Amino acid sequence: MKFTEPASANPIDRMTVVGRPHDRIDGPRKTTGTAAYAYERHAEAPNAAYGWIIGAAIAKGRIRSMNLDDARGAPGVLGIVTAAEAGKLNKGNFNTAKLLGGPEIDHYHQAVAIVIAESFEQARAAAGLVRIDYDRAKGQYDLDEALKTAPLTGGEEGKPGKEDRTGSFESAFGAAPVKLDAEYTTPDHSHAMMEPFASLAIWEGDQLTVWTSNQMIAWGRGDLAKTLGMPKEKVRLISPYVGGGFGGKLFLRTDAVMAALGAKAVGRPVKVAMQRPLMANNATHRPATTQRIRIGATKDGAIQAIAHESGSGDQPGGGPETAVNQTKLLYAGPNRLTAMRLAVLNLPEGNAMRAPGEAPGMMALEIAMDEMAEKLGMDPVAFRVKNDTQVDPEKPDRRFSQRQLVRCLEEGAQRFGWSQRNARPAQVRDGRWLVGMGVAAAFRNHMNMKSGARVTLNKDGRVVVETDMTDIGTGSYTIIAQTAAEMMGVPMDAVDVRLGDSDYPVSAGSGGQFGAANATAGVYAACVKLREAVAQRLGFNSADLNFADGQVTGGNRSVALRDAVASGPLTAEDRIEFGDLDKTWQLSTFGAHFVEVGVDAYTGVTRLRRMLAVCAAGRILNPKAARSQMIGAMTMGVGSALMEELAVDKRFGFFVNHDLAGYEVPVHADIPHQEVIFLEEADDKANPMKAKGVGELGLCGVGAAVANAVYNATGVRIRDYPLTLEKHL
Numbered sequence: 001m002k003f004t005e006p007a008s009a010n011p012i013d014r015m016t017v018v019g020r021p022h023d024r025i026d027g028p029r030k031t032t033g034t035a036a037y038a039y040e041r042h043a044e045a046p047n048a049a050y051g052w053i054i055g056a057a058i059a060k061g062r063i064r065s066m067n068l069d070d071a072r073g074a075p076g077v078l079g080i081v082t083a084a085e086a087g088k089l090n091k092g093n094f095n096t097a098k099l100l101g102g103p104e105i106d107h108y109h110q111a112v113a114i115v116i117a118e119s120f121e122q123a124r125a126a127a128g129l130v131r132i133d134y135d136r137a138k139g140q141y142d143l144d145e146a147l148k149t150a151p152l153t154g155g156e157e158g159k160p161g162k163e164d165r166t167g168s169f170e171s172a173f174g175a176a177p178v179k180l181d182a183e184y185t186t187p188d189h190s191h192a193m194m195e196p197f198a199s200l201a202i203w204e205g206d207q208l209t210v211w212t213s214n215q216m217i218a219w220g221r222g223d224l225a226k227t228l229g230m231p232k233e234k235v236r237l238i239s240p241y242v243g244g245g246f247g248g249k250l251f252l253r254t255d256a257v258m259a260a261l262g263a264k265a266v267g268r269p270v271k272v273a274m275q276r277p278l279m280a281n282n283a284t285h286r287p288a289t290t291q292r293i294r295i296g297a298t299k300d301g302a303i304q305a306i307a308h309e310s311g312s313g314d315q316p317g318g319g320p321e322t323a324v325n326q327t328k329l330l331y332a333g334p335n336r337l338t339a340m341r342l343a344v345l346n347l348p349e350g351n352a353m354r355a356p357g358e359a360p361g362m363m364a365l366e367i368a369m370d371e372m373a374e375k376l377g378m379d380p381v382a383f384r385v386k387n388d389t390q391v392d393p394e395k396p397d398r399r400f401s402q403r404q405l406v407r408c409l410e411e412g413a414q415r416f417g418w419s420q421r422n423a424r425p426a427q428v429r430d431g432r433w434l435v436g437m438g439v440a441a442a443f444r445n446h447m448n449m450k451s452g453a454r455v456t457l458n459k460d461g462r463v464v465v466e467t468d469m470t471d472i473g474t475g476s477y478t479i480i481a482q483t484a485a486e487m488m489g490v491p492m493d494a495v496d497v498r499l500g501d502s503d504y505p506v507s508a509g510s511g512g513q514f515g516a517a518n519a520t521a522g523v524y525a526a527c528v529k530l531r532e533a534v535a536q537r538l539g540f541n542s543a544d545l546n547f548a549d550g551q552v553t554g555g556n557r558s559v560a561l562r563d564a565v566a567s568g569p570l571t572a573e574d575r576i577e578f579g580d581l582d583k584t585w586q587l588s589t590f591g592a593h594f595v596e597v598g599v600d601a602y603t604g605v606t607r608l609r610r611m612l613a614v615c616a617a618g619r620i621l622n623p624k625a626a627r628s629q630m631i632g633a634m635t636m637g638v639g640s641a642l643m644e645e646l647a648v649d650k651r652f653g654f655f656v657n658h659d660l661a662g663y664e665v666p667v668h669a670d671i672p673h674q675e676v677i678f679l680e681e682a683d684d685k686a687n688p689m690k691a692k693g694v695g696e697l698g699l700c701g702v703g704a705a706v707a708n709a710v711y712n713a714t715g716v717r718i719r720d721y722p723l724t725l726e727k728h729l
């Protein structure tokens with residue numbers, strides 16, 4: 001089904017199942033420990049051996065020699081694989097560094113060997129006996145230093161980069177009576193998911209099956225096949241449960257490659273869970289940014305000029321953190337400049353993490369808006385409202401499909417009691433706590449992605465949905481079941497959802513908050529076809545049928561749905577594809593974050609007191625699951641504001657705090673009252689579900705709302721994340 005015109009009325013609009021707060025159908029399996037994750041597929045491979053990954057001890061250079069003799073002779077050892085015996089390996093499309101390094105080393109903790117043994121403990125012990133000598137080369141690990149000569153991005157292949165300009169920024173900024181010019185920095189971040197990268201590889205002849213933990217099955221399958229130099233038809237990837245991804249599992253990672261190589265070498269299934277201390281440096285991370293924002297406005301607060309420049313670094317061949325994305329679209333203003341610089345660093349690979357681009361970009365932009373409001377003597381809500389735009393400010397003939405930012409801000413202000421805020425900082429005390437309130441807009445673009453599904457109506461009346469879509473804890477199983485139940489007119493418990501298997505039709509996958517809307521739209525498309533097949537079997541002429549309560553009704557004729565499959569099951573497969581509606585219309589999601597903090601007047605410790613988010617993000621498929629996405633993202637936002645930071649060792653080129661003891665994230669005890677409101681919306685320009693995403697929206701802006709609340713509490717403006725207590729001095 002190709003989506004080329006705004007969606008008309010369709011069976012989803014009934015909202016008898018879709019739009020309801022159904023509990024997660026995978027919830028009981030996960031909370032009782034009966035959901036078998038990749039490392040726990042004991043039934044599939046009872047004789048699996050265990051792998052232990054050895055990570056490079058240098059950030060850049062060469063392996064001079066490796067001595068494996070002692071390790072090979074250690075108890076239980078079945079084999080050791082290094083680049084020397086792995087044969088020719090390629091790099092997948094989504095990897096910048098090789099997933100098995102050697103002799104050249106691209107980054108610290110790049111995998112250089114896997115030791116396979118009968119037991120996990122034996123593999124670990126033997127790995128300690130491997131002796132590797134390195135020749136260390138000089139690398140660049142200092143972002144500030146590297147940015148001094150870093151080129152602009154955004155050029156065509158092989159051409160110099162460029163700035164994006166609308167109007168004349170410099171002259172408008174120069175002439176503006178009120179202006180801000182400030183620099184903001186965000187540190188490197190680690191995904192820090194609970195489930196590590198984990199894979200179980202099983203070879204049957206030349207056929208490879210890998211149980212793994214991956215957000216994007218088709219990408220992973222293609223990349224694994226490419227890396228190993230085999231046809232992708234010979235590779236099956238299965239990932240029914242993912243214990244957190246956050247962008248770190250968008251791409252094939254070392255665990256799957258090493259499990260496959262190890263299993264081949266020892267002639268047995270091999271399972272590999274990446275050791276926690278390797279995770280921060282072996283995997284990808286969100287790159288640090290240095291962002292300069294300039295805003296010039298009239299005295300009454302109309303933005304005349306806005307510039308956002310961001311610099312970040314990555315491995316050779318990598319990409320920038322696209323932190324200027326939102327500044328192109330969020331606020332009005334005729335004179336605009338955005339630009340990114342990309343430095344080459346020899347730190348581990350940078351890549352997507354939790355709303356890449358907008359998350360760190362909004363952390364900067366929304367402090368800048370707060371600072372500007374103060375300079376103008378305006379309320380920060382009113383300043384944002386004044387600079388709302390219903391069109392793309394760079395392309396004024398392009399409208400937002402929907403944009404209720406103003407309502408989010410105003411409704412949020414009212415519900416939060418924003419009028420109680422004292423605009424003068426450091427005025428409110430509660431015992432030893434300095435109390436402050438902060439606001440920020442939330443913004444994240446919506447992306448269309450092709451997505452397929454297969455739906456079967458069985459003789460027993462049950463509906464089976466199969467798609468390679470993943471559920472990374474987001475509720476995919478549930479919203480897909482809701483979609484199929486609504487479309488076929490059957491109860492939720494008559495739907496079986498099977499996910500995360502490369503044998504199923506290729507879906508959008510889970511990333512960029514595009515999963516929910518696109519994957520359900522693909523299921524919708526397959527259900528439309530299945531309904532047609534049912535209608536034909538039942539002898540209906542019209543396509544205008546109602547599927548409800550197990551009955552199919554057209555005109556004054558009503559037939560049991562099961563009658564259609566009396567002679568055998570019916571299967572339909574289709575996918576949603578998109579025309580260029582998203583060129584005609586800008587598809588984005590909006591919200592407003594309100595935060596109240598207390599800052600200890602004596603120690604500088606910041607504690608959250610209240611959080612509220614009001615969102616406008618198209619139709620909400622399941623308000624309970626969507627709320628969970630939002631409060632999870634808001635919690636991450638608190639982490640990015642107050643705690644999260646990978647500390648770079650600029651001498652040796654690695655992230656020092658590479659485990660969950662050293663990399664701090666918020667826990668439940670850090671987060672008090674959180675409230676989430678969804679405005680009523682249905683975006684007919686987005687897809688037939690009329691839905692967009694919310695998962696990443698919840699994160700974009702909230703860090704700045706926390707920072708603005710801290711400023712309101714203390715009067716100390718901190719522009720360098722995270723806002724740790726020594727920065728108050």
Ligand code: MOS
Pocket residue numbers: 215245246247248250352353354355356510511512513
């Ligand atoms: Mo997300 S960072 O695209 O998984």
